[in-house]
Amino acid sequence: MQKLDQQTLNFTDEHIANIAAMFPHCVTEVEDENGTLKKAIDFDLLKQELSANIVEGSKERYRIDWPGKRASLVSANTPITKTLRPAVEESVNFDTTENLYIEGDNLEALKLLQESYLGAIKMIYIDPPYNTGKDFVYKDNFTRSKEEELEASGQVDEEGGRLVANLESNGRFHSDWLSMMYPRLRLARNLLKDDGVIFISIDDNEVHNLRKICDEIFGENNLIAQICHKARASISNDKIISSNHNHILFYAKTIEKVFANRKKIGLDPDLSGFSNPDNDKRGPWKVAPVDGPGGEKKGNPYYEFLGVEGYFRYSKKTMEEKYKDGLIIKTANGLQQKYFLSQAEQSRKTDTTWWDNAGLTSTATRQLQKLMDGKSFDTPKPVELIHRMLKLMTFDDRSNAIVLDFFSGSASTAHATLQLNAEDGGNRKFIMVQLPEETDEKSEAYKAGYQTIAEIGKERIRRAGKKIVEENADKEGIEDLDIGFRVLKIDESNMKDIYFTPDAVDRASLFDTVDHIKEDRTPEDLLFGVLVDWGVDLTLPIRRETIHEKTVFFVGHDDLTACFDEDLDVEFIKELAGRDAMRVVFKESGFKDDETKINAEQIFTQLSPGTDLRVI
Numbered sequence: 001m002q003k004l005d006q007q008t009l010n011f012t013d014e015h016i017a018n019i020a021a022m023f024p025h026c027v028t029e030v031e032d033e034n035g036t037l038k039k040a041i042d043f044d045l046l047k048q049e050l051s052a053n054i055v056e057g058s059k060e061r062y063r064i065d066w067p068g069k070r071a072s073l074v075s076a077n078t079p080i081t082k083t084l085r086p087a088v089e090e091s092v093n094f095d096t097t098e099n100l101y102i103e104g105d106n107l108e109a110l111k112l113l114q115e116s117y118l119g120a121i122k123m124i125y126i127d128p129p130y131n132t133g134k135d136f137v138y139k140d141n142f143t144r145s146k147e148e149e150l151e152a153s154g155q156v157d158e159e160g161g162r163l164v165a166n167l168e169s170n171g172r173f174h175s176d177w178l179s180m181m182y183p184r185l186r187l188a189r190n191l192l193k194d195d196g197v198i199f200i201s202i203d204d205n206e207v208h209n210l211r212k213i214c215d216e217i218f219g220e221n222n223l224i225a226q227i228c229h230k231a232r233a234s235i236s237n238d239k240i241i242s243s244n245h246n247h248i249l250f251y252a253k254t255i256e257k258v259f260a261n262r263k264k265i266g267l268d269p270d271l272s273g274f275s276n277p278d279n280d281k282r283g284p285w286k287v288a289p290v291d292g293p294g295g296e297k298k299g300n301p302y303y304e305f306l307g308v309e310g311y312f313r314y315s316k317k318t319m320e321e322k323y324k325d326g327l328i329i330k331t332a333n334g335l336q337q338k339y340f341l342s343q344a345e346q347s348r349k350t351d352t353t354w355w356d357n358a359g360l361t362s363t364a365t366r367q368l369q370k371l372m373d374g375k376s377f378d379t380p381k382p383v384e385l386i387h388r389m390l391k392l393m394t395f396d397d398r399s400n401a402i403v404l405d406f407f408s409g410s411a412s413t414a415h416a417t418l419q420l421n422a423e424d425g426g427n428r429k430f431i432m433v434q435l436p437e438e439t440d441e442k443s444e445a446y447k448a449g450y451q452t453i454a455e456i457g458k459e460r461i462r463r464a465g466k467k468i469v470e471e472n473a474d475k476e477g478i479e480d481l482d483i484g485f486r487v488l489k490i491d492e493s494n495m496k497d498i499y500f501t502p503d504a505v506d507r508a509s510l511f512d513t514v515d516h517i518k519e520d521r522t523p524e525d526l527l528f529g530v531l532v533d534w535g536v537d538l539t540l541p542i543r544r545e546t547i548h549e550k551t552v553f554f555v556g557h558d559d560l561t562a563c564f565d566e567d568l569d570v571e572f573i574k575e576l577a578g579r580d581a582m583r584v585v586f587k588e589s590g591f592k593d594d595e596t597k598i599n600a601e602q603i604f605t606q607l608s609p610g611t612d613l614r615v616i
Helices: 011-022 043-049 069-077 106-112 146-153 173-191 207-222 255-259 316-324 341-346 361-371 383-397 412-424 453-471 507-514 523-534 570-577 594-607
Strands: 027-031 037-041 083-086 100-103 121-126 136-138 163-165 192-202 223-230 245-252 285-289 302-305 308-311 328-331 334-340 402-405 429-434 486-491 542-547 550-555 560-563 583-586 612-615
Touching: 011 027, 011 037, 011 069, 069 173, 083 523, 100 453, 106 173, 106 429, 106 486, 121 173, 121 383, 173 192, 173 207, 192 207, 192 223, 192 255, 207 223, 207 245, 245 255, 302 316, 308 334, 316 328, 334 341, 361 383, 361 453, 383 412, 402 412, 412 429, 412 453, 429 453, 523 550, 523 560, 523 583, 542 570, 560 570, 570 594, 594 612
Parallel strands: 100 429, 100 486, 121 192, 121 402, 402 429, 560 583, 583 612
Antiparallel strands: 027 037, 083 486, 136 163, 192 245, 223 245, 285 334, 302 308, 328 334, 542 550, 550 560
């Protein structure tokens, strides 16, 4: 009976499989350090296949590089054996909600999400550390020893903590920040749908480097826009030029897919300035240009029309047709054409300057302070900003779009998602990821009882959901709004170390192998470990049922059935096989005896041959 391996995807193996599909003769076998044969790439053969387009050695090429880049790539590809443990008491509507709040390191979270949400995310928004010398960067040292980490990065805290201050005096100031961002963005791209997009807030400190690594990861042709967002209304008196903006890098996974069938965007159009002074039967209008900007260089024709000579954006024949149709008028600014309100309503566009319509940090701070009954978080992102992104890119997928924020902070993204769902009746789902970073003991948040930023985010979602329902009490269907979320916490594997290294067992530890599962783990812990490992949607409804005095979990609509009780007998196995589930999992030590374990496979083969049967 096959075991679940209880670890995340090994992307090196995935890449080898992809190369093997294209160049099967380049795949060979080599022995690993234990003498076991494994697949490998014959790089000499692969280079022969690509010989006309290979750059290697010291030959110059266009790329971004930094000390630690190679290690950060290894960090992205290396599997981990972590798991997600449910925290029901911290959740809202745990059994039925389709929203997730994951507490833990976001690199580990992104790895744990790979199988369940590969190619499933419609939109990602993140507001990462800006690398100002005053904030923190993650130290991803779980793939290297402490000595290797010190050598690679030049610094690590004495406790091996995930967060350390990235001071400007650090000789690897930019490199450490890039090494933090690079693997996370690589993994994030895997999660996006083909028509998915990512928005990244950043300031002037790293926007140039961030754009370069995004060009490498997403492809520079997939840059949709670099948006300029007005973050502050005030001007600093101590600076000659006071910065009051942030940048938002806006990339598609595949830009052709994003705009393939999209004739408009979800933002409401600007309908100001329209009137009907001549009672045109086509309705209100305003003037729009007909001149050809760029002149001859852009291929615009040059001619005289109605006494005006110059470059036009239309041919003379087209201009004559428009004039006969009453669309061309002569104004003090030359020739112009009528642009009707009816056209504007169907042609929704936006620009790259989100200046007066996307919220300010100061306003967001006041709004959050009011919601939380006191100051709890510095510089939260405006709900209006993320609301605008959601309207822009999820309006045509509002019933099932999944939105991810893996630098969740105060959970503005979750708040904006709930707000927009209440407005347009959508059912967008969110996944928030936040490290339980400790709050300063001197801060108002700590004094209010919030010991970590994750606690602030969870409470913010609880309060926002309740407030949104109250404010929309008279709206039809508001009772169906999903304001819940499942809290899942990243932790060490449910399995003892011997589960992953069975060859290391010795006589002294032989009795420990009777059950590979750690003693402190609940059946719910084991269930979510299985969901992660098997790539099952982590928000499917969960139902518990007692069968032959055993607790059985039914996930989704026959998506997975699990029982982690002891002394499972043949009658129980037959009952479960008769349910015809897609997947079934037991504890390997849960069978009454070895004979029952052997018979279990035969029973499922006979009664439910389509079931994928596994053990842990």
